[in-house]
Each structure stands twice: as C-alpha cells, then as structure tokens.
Amino acid sequence: MPTRKNEARWIEARERWQINVQQDGERRTFTSKTPGKKGKAEAERKADAWMENRISVRDIRYEQFYTEFLEEVKNTTGTANYKKHEQIGRLWLLPRLRRKRLRQITEQDYQNCINAAFRKGLSKKSCCNVRASITASCRYAKKRRLLEHIPDMLTIPHGAPIKEKAILQPNDLKKLFSIDTMTVRQKNAPAFYIHAWRFIVLTGFRRGECCGLQWDDLHGDVLTIRRSINSLKEVTYGKNDNARRAVVLPALALNELREQRQMLLRRGILSPWIFPDRWGEQGDPNLIYKQWVRYRAEHDISPCTLHELRHTMISIAKADVPEELLKRAIGHSKSMDTFGVYGHEVEGEGKRVAGILDRVFSSLLA
Helix, strand or coil: CCCCCCCCEEECCCCEEEEEEEECCEEEEEEECCCHHHHHHHHHHHHHHHHHHHHHHHCCEHHHHHHHHHHHHHHHCCHHHHHHHHHHHHHHHHHHHCCCEHHHCCHHHHHHHHHHHHHCCCCHHHHHHHHHHHHHHHHHHHHCCCCCCCCCCCCCCCCCCCCCCCCCCHHHHHHHCCCCEEEECCEEEECCCHHHHHHHHHHCCCHHHHHCCEHHHEECCEEECCCEECCCCCEECCCCHHHCCEEECCHHHHHHHHHHHHHHHHCCCCCCECCCCCCCCCCCHHHHHHHHHHHHHHCCCCCCCHHHHHHHHHHHHCCCCCHHHHHHHHCCCCCCCHHHHHCCCCCCHHHHHHHHHHHHHHHHHC
C-alpha cells in the first residue's frame, strides 16, 4: 500500500473536501461533497485507490505488458508490423520473460533473448529484428511511465550469419530483357508481369511500391511514390519516410511503362494502377513474386527474389552513381542521415542519375 503523507482538507469556498496526491510525477486531485468526517474519508479513499492502482500498473508482468504493447501496435501501425512483433514476442521474448515484472527485467535479460535467438541459428538481420522489438516495446513502456530507461547497450553476437544476397548477372539480365513469355497451361504465353520485373531492376523500387503505383503518379519523366502495398494487400505509406519520394525515371524505365500501358490496352484492361492484376484491380505483391519464381525457373535465371532485383540495381549502379544520389533514388537512409537532414537536391541531380542508369544498363543489355 503506498504511503500518503497529506490529508484531505475542507475548502470552504467550494464546499467540498479536497486532497492533492502525486505518484511517479503525476498529480491528481480528489474531492468529496459529503460534509464531516465521512466526506474527508471518502476523498482520501479515492486518493489511496488511485495511488495503489498506479503501483500495481508499474508492477505489471511482462506477459500482460507485451499484450498491451501489441494492441498499441495494431491500433497505430499496419497489420504486417503487428504480426512481426507478435511473432518475435511469442518465439523469443515471452518464453524467457513471461512471468517477470516489467520493472525487474534487466538489460542482460533482454540480451539473453537475443543470444537465445542467435544460438538457434537466426541470421544477423533476424537478431536485429528481435532487438528492434525489445526497443520498440520499451519506448512504449517509457511513454506510459512504466519504465524510465530504454536499453541502449544490446548487441548482436559476433558470428551471427549474414544471408548473402543474390543478384542477376549480365547473362540473367539479357534473358529478362529479351524473353517476355512463359508457359501457361502448357502453352507459350506473354508473361503478364514482365514489365514490372524489368521496372524493378531498372529503378530499384520495392515490389510493394510498384504495386502501389498509379498512372496519376507519373508526370512526364517524374514518378512520385505515394503508397505501397504490403504482403497482406493493405495500402500503406511505405516502409519509412524516405520511401515517399519523387524519382526521375531513366529512359529505359519509361519505355517499360509505355510497354506496360500498351499491354494493358491490348488485354482490354483500364485501370488507375500501373501494375494491376489481370482484372485491373490493385496488384498483389505475393502473386507477382510467385509468377517471377516460375518465370526464372523456366528460363534458367539465377534464383533471385524480387527484393534482390532491387539489390541488382544497386550493385550495378554503385560504381557509377554517387552514394547520396543513389540513396535518394531508391529511398534508403543512413543511421546518421546527414544528407537527408542537411542535404538538398541540386537542380538536375535526378536527371543525372537517370542518365547514368540508362548508360549502365544499355551497355549490359547490348
């Protein structure tokens, strides 16, 4: 039971008992209109109950706290983000921390969760995701005044495996840009998403960003990314603030958009989406990937994911495009984003990047 050092007093001007109490930096006032000792006791009971509840809230067990954190994530972010935190909590945090009181959990307790994930063979990126869930939940706890400190010394164990990214090699690229068919029902037919796959390679866009593109986003050679479609087919604002950007498209990428428009018209598809499904509705990132897997297997193209097509573009362009310009084009940031905060685009830089990319890809595809 919390200790209260003051008592309720009678406020003659307002004809009520009143008591002011403070707990963890928060002040509250409780009153009672009942005269005499009965009213005094009533106001003090209200104050004591509130203080006791504040103590019980701060002594919350981790399982209950993480449930409340997930509810906050569900209400304020996308479903995909919620599922990521839910899975990490279920697999790596709750088994070790479930019955502990939140305020008694040490930084080493959290580190042990990361270490356990590492011992199970999780990659460096996956271990970083565990750390990110810990940090996000602790920030939420701090906002609720359940914690005063956010763990800032959590480390990823040395030796955590780094999954090597595959990219398309020049021979793979020549196949992608010269073969536009695949087998459908045992017949050779045009690959419906061929221009989307090529566009990803030429621009480095994420597949969700491509699915979110609309023709109204294109003005001349400038394409503005305003939205993205996640794996659950939800429309989002993109992976982060850097993802929302305007890009000057290389001539090769513009040509793929012209080819895409003509292909849709031949099929009688009128849609606001640049890369819709076969019915003209919002594109499905999962279906575009499944079709890509079939296409690359049929044409003996290196096993490369759609996200690794983005890596392909970066790998090809990095020798010719200055890093800060490339980051703007693909929506990347640095941990200390000096260019993003203090750097401003110089007129003509976007066209410069587009010109360089055209020259680089044209030489590879010749």
